[in-house]
Amino acid sequence: MSTRILIEHLARVEGHGGVFVELDGDRVARVELSIFEGLRLLEGLLRGRSYEDVAPIVSRICAICSVAHTVTSLRATERAFGVTPSPQTELLRDLLFRGENIESHALHIFLLALPDYVGAPAATAVPEQWQASVALGLQLKKLGNLIQQTVGGRAIHPVNAVLGGFGALPTIDQLLSLRDALVQGAADAQAALDALCALPDVGGCEADRQVAALIPPGPYGYYGGGEIAIARNGTQQRVRADEYRVLAAERSVPHSHAKHSLFGGEPFMVGALARLTVNRERLTPAAAAAAQRLALKLPSRNPLDNNKAQAVELVLDIDHATRTVERLLERELRPEPPPTVHPRAASGTAVSEAPRGLLAHSYTYDDHGRIVAADVVTPTALNAASVERDLRRAVEQRTTEDLDGLRRQLEIIVRAYDPCISCSVHVVQKRHAV
Amino acid sequence: MNRPTVGIFGLSGCAGDQLVILDCEDELLDLVCLLDVRDFLMASSDNDETCHLDIAFVEGAVLSRRDATRLARIRERCEHLVAIGTCAVWGGVAAMDRDADRDQIITTLYGETGRTYDTSPAQALHELVEVDCAISGCPIEKEQFLGAVADLLNGNPPLQPTYPVCTECKMRETACLLLRQGSTCLGPITLGGCDARCPVLGIPCVGCRGPVDDANTRAALAMFRELGVPAEAVARKLRTFAPVAIVAAPHGGDR
Numbered sequence: 001m002s003t004r005i006l007i008e009h010l011a012r013v014e015g016h017g018g019v020f021v022e023l024d025g026d027r028v029a030r031v032e033l034s035i036f037e038g039l040r041l042l043e044g045l046l047r048g049r050s051y052e053d054v055a056p057i058v059s060r061i062c063a064i065c066s067v068a069h070t071v072t073s074l075r076a077t078e079r080a081f082g083v084t085p086s087p088q089t090e091l092l093r094d095l096l097f098r099g100e101n102i103e104s105h106a107l108h109i110f111l112l113a114l115p116d117y118v119g120a121p122a123a124t125a126v127p128e129q130w131q132a133s134v135a136l137g138l139q140l141k142k143l144g145n146l147i148q149q150t151v152g153g154r155a156i157h158p159v160n161a162v163l164g165g166f167g168a169l170p171t172i173d174q175l176l177s178l179r180d181a182l183v184q185g186a187a188d189a190q191a192a193l194d195a196l197c198a199l200p201d202v203g204g205c206e207a208d209r210q211v212a213a214l215i216p217p218g219p220y221g222y223y224g225g226g227e228i229a230i231a232r233n234g235t236q237q238r239v240r241a242d243e244y245r246v247l248a249a250e251r252s253v254p255h256s257h258a259k260h261s262l263f264g265g266e267p268f269m270v271g272a273l274a275r276l277t278v279n280r281e282r283l284t285p286a287a288a289a290a291a292q293r294l295a296l297k298l299p300s301r302n303p304l305d306n307n308k309a310q311a312v313e314l315v316l317d318i319d320h321a322t323r324t325v326e327r328l329l330e331r332e333l334r335p336e337p338p339p340t341v342h343p344r345a346a347s348g349t350a351v352s353e354a355p356r357g358l359l360a361h362s363y364t365y366d367d368h369g370r371i372v373a374a375d376v377v378t379p380t381a382l383n384a385a386s387v388e389r390d391l392r393r394a395v396e397q398r399t400t401e402d403l404d405g406l407r408r409q410l411e412i413i414v415r416a417y418d419p420c421i422s423c424s425v426h427v428v429q430k431r432h433a434v
Numbered sequence: 435m436n437r438p439t440v441g442i443f444g445l446s447g448c449a450g451d452q453l454v455i456l457d458c459e460d461e462l463l464d465l466v467c468l469l470d471v472r473d474f475l476m477a478s479s480d481n482d483e484t485c486h487l488d489i490a491f492v493e494g495a496v497l498s499r500r501d502a503t504r505l506a507r508i509r510e511r512c513e514h515l516v517a518i519g520t521c522a523v524w525g526g527v528a529a530m531d532r533d534a535d536r537d538q539i540i541t542t543l544y545g546e547t548g549r550t551y552d553t554s555p556a557q558a559l560h561e562l563v564e565v566d567c568a569i570s571g572c573p574i575e576k577e578q579f580l581g582a583v584a585d586l587l588n589g590n591p592p593l594q595p596t597y598p599v600c601t602e603c604k605m606r607e608t609a610c611l612l613l614r615q616g617s618t619c620l621g622p623i624t625l626g627g628c629d630a631r632c633p634v635l636g637i638p639c640v641g642c643r644g645p646v647d648d649a650n651t652r653a654a655l656a657m658f659r660e661l662g663v664p665a666e667a668v669a670r671k672l673r674t675f676a677p678v679a680i681v682a683a684p685h686g687g688d689r
Contacts, residue, residue: 011479014449038446038497039553040528044539050667053674056640060527063450063573111456111477121480124466135463142459155457156450156573157642159632167635411479422448 001025005407010414012112012122014064015421019410021395031392033384033414037421043374051077051163051343051369058361058376059157062423064107066157067100067148068354069361069376071223074163076361080348081369083339089165090224092151095324096161097222097352098317099147102185103155104355105272105310105317106144108418109196110137113307116412117199133195136188140314143185147321150174164338175329182322186286189315196311197293203409204304204416205394208233209386210266211274211299212247214353220275220282220316222353229278230263231299236278241351244360248377260385267385270357271418272309273300287316303390304416343369354379356418380424383417435587438488441473443508445501446556447494447526450573451519452476455491458576468587487512489586495521495528495556502554502562509563514586517559518579520572524644524676527572529556532677558678567592570625572642572675578627595627598646599639603630611638616661618671623649644676 007019016037022030042061046054055073059066071093078085085093110133111123120126123134145155150170152158160167170178210232214225228244230237239246247268248261260267268274276283276291277299283291291298294308349362357379364373390413398406444452456477458465465471469489473481490512496502509515520526532555540548559565569578569592582592599621603610611633612619619638621630625646632639645651651672658668 009475011475011481012477014476015444016446036498036500036552038495038501038528038556039540039544039551040446040497040556041536041539041543042527044543045527045531045534049670053670056642057527057530057674060448060450060572063448063453066448066450107453107456115479122474122478124463124471124477125480138459138462141457145457145459153635153637154631156453159637160635162637167632167637 002029003403005403005410007407007411010411012115013415013419013421014062015419015424017414017419017421017424019391019414021391021410023395028392028395031388031395033387033391035421035424037424043376046371046374049371051081051341051365051371054363054371054374055161055163056157056159061376061378062420063156064104064420065100065354065356065359065423067096067152067161068222068352068359070158070161071096072350072352072359072361074161075350075352076348076363077163078348079350080346080363080365081341081343083164083341085164086336088333088336091324091328092166093161094221094223095147095321096151096158098321098324099144099151101144101222101355102314102317102321103141103144103148104418105314106137106141109307109310109314110134110141110192112418113415114199116415117202130195133192136192136195139188140185140192143181143188143318146178146181150178162338163341165336169333169335170328172329172332175325179322179325179329182318182325185318186322189318193290193293193311193315196308202304202412204302204413205390205397206301207390207393208301209299209303210263210268211277212263212268212270212358212382213275213278214241214351214358216279216282219320220279220284220287221320225351228351228358230268231278232266234299241360242349244349244351244358244362244377247358247382248360260388261382262385267389268382269303269386269417270379270382271306272313272355273303273306274357275353276309276312283312284316284319286319287312290315303413306416306418310418341369343367356380356383356420356423358382378420378423380417380419380421383419384424387414387417387419435488435589437468437470438586439485440469440471441487441490441508441512442471442476443473443490443492443504444476445492445494445505445522446497446528447519447521449476449493451493451522451571454573454576454579458580461580465583469583484511489514489516491516491518492559493519493522495525495558496554496562497528497556498552498554500552505559505563514566515559515563516567516569516582516592517565518569518574520570520642520644520675521556522559523568523570525556525558525678526675529558529677530674532556561678567594569594570644571628575627595625596647597626598622598649599624599626599628599630599633599643602626602628603633606630606634608634611636612657612661616663618658618663618667620671622657623651623654640674641671642675645679
């Protein structure tokens with residue numbers, strides 16, 4: 001007899017998606033992550049647009065990852081036209097990425113995921129003993145937004161990051177306020193960790209997993225990097241970031257019209273857990289201590305550990321951001337007129353780590369600096385195959401025949417990936433299969 | 435209105451306007467005391483999908499039959515429909531080339547399978563249903579959202595800015611990017627309320643908030659022409675965030 005589980009519209013995630021599972025007796029016949037986000041076709045609409053217009057348009061792919069989209073886009077265009085940003089610009093961009101990561105992770109951990117662990121439908125409805133944690137989460141989220149406002153000019157869709165540099169530089173007063181906020185943030189993060197350590201185990205699923213993450217050029221970070229590491233069972237392969245398409249190699253799967261990203265024929269996971277797995281030697285002492293307190297063992301077999309990995313990155317980013325702000329205060333920011341851009345017929349590719357994982361932008365321009373072709377590969381699209389495989393494992397490993405319980409488990413697993421479905425349609429489009 | 439029932443919805447877009455609501459970190463807990471939020475899928479897994487709503491905030495453009503059906507359903511069940519964000523108000527970036535050959539773009543991006551997808555050219559909410567109040571912005575400004583909530587709670591129609599970005603830019607005493615540098619700054623014809631966020635950073639306005647009500651587009655175009663900005667570049671910029679407005683004003687909006 002066939003049993004169906006349908007999650008029509010996933011809650012507490014960004015965008016529109018659902019889950020469909022079909023059991024044929026004990027056999028798992030079908031598992032699908034369906035995505036029904038409207039197609040905005042931005043890569044298609046970019047064709048013919050001038051290089052100057054590209055970053056503000058692609059920023060709109062996703063609000064939560066708008067720094068990653070904007071700056072990765074700028075870097076791809078700079079690489080096409082041979083523009084090299086100054087060290088000061090690189091430092092500010094690194095800081096901007098950390099601001100986005102802090103905001104995005106605080107939002108996910110405390111507002112979207114935490115309710116699952118404490119049996120509440122929303123962060124605004126958690127039992128009294130968890131309300132202080134939600135308040136801490138909101139303060140951390142605000143800190144991330146303050147960094148984005150200070151450097152990027154706006155918390156969502158940063159306007160201040162432009163080709164080759166920034167429109168205006170943060171003032172000394174702004175940097176001093178930011179430093180104070182970061183000091184408070186470091187304390188808030190430690191208090192929040194106390195709460196996260198006390199969260200009950202809510203399951204998930206167990207499986208060997210392949211992960212992929214960018215190797216940062218310097219300290220653990222999200223901006224820049226020329227190589228992607230793909231790790232599994234303690235072994236690691238590397239591919240050049242320019243060759244990101246190797247990872248986005250798409251395969252049709254029999255159970256849906258969707259195409260899946262595989263490496264070596266296997267799904268892979270991107271995001272905070274993947275980054276920590278690949279770069280665990282680069283953790284700051286405070287971040288390493290956080291991982292230990294959260295009992296996060298790497299490599300991990302459970303996708304729910306992505307929630308813990310995000311908490312570790314929160315600590316790490318506050319650490320690094322504090323140091324960056326101190327450096328900026330010591331050396332004083334100097335106005336640098338943005339370099340003159342000479343458009344030419346050329347291609348440029350840039351790969352970054354968005355909060356949810358690997359993000360690639362690649363453009364081909366004509367002589368006049370107009371887009372001939374644009375390719376954007378987003379982390380949620382890369383994760384789709386891995387999400388489905390984990391959902392399948394969770395159904396296979398179920399310890400209960402209670403369908404509602406199983407349904408909740410499946411939701412918790414999808415949510416742990418922190419999917420950003422607005423982004424995902426920019427490579428993978430899936431049909432609702434019911 | 436005493437603790438109105440509220441729904442917060444996203445159609446197709448980047449979720450930036452819902453994120454602005456969640457970005458009200460200092461006000462969020464007070465907001466849920468003042469508003470009885472019944473349906474907010476991005477933030478809650480316990481939603482009443484059928485109850486009457488005093489206020490529905492809707493972001494995103496309509497890009498599929500599914501979006502259109504959801505919007506019609508939201509309209510039926512709500513008293514005040516508030517469009518939030520440039521996509522909901524003007525179609526936004528997805529509408530920038532509404533007349534482009536969508537089938538061709540879809541098959542280029544998604545292959546033949548793309549032909550089976552539920553997809554339609556982007557539309558602003560007002561093209562399909564009656565909209566009671568529009569808060570534009572890409573994304574909306576937090577203060578305007580909170581102000582609209584306060585107005586609605588007090589039974590007043592939400593007041594939105596009626597002046598262009600230029601006005602705020604002058605009030606902030608910014609050196610004019612257009613006249614001094616000849617940049618393609620859309621400040622003169624773009625709805626204010628952002629406190630001239632971009633020009634004060636030295637970045638020309640890209641028009642992300644859509645046109646101001648009495649935009650004198652014809653005069654602005656003449657000025658750009660005088661400054662030597664190619665007409666094609668201006669047209670392209672005008673089409674990016676609020677193409678519906680350009681269609682709505684075939685004579686250049688000159689009043």
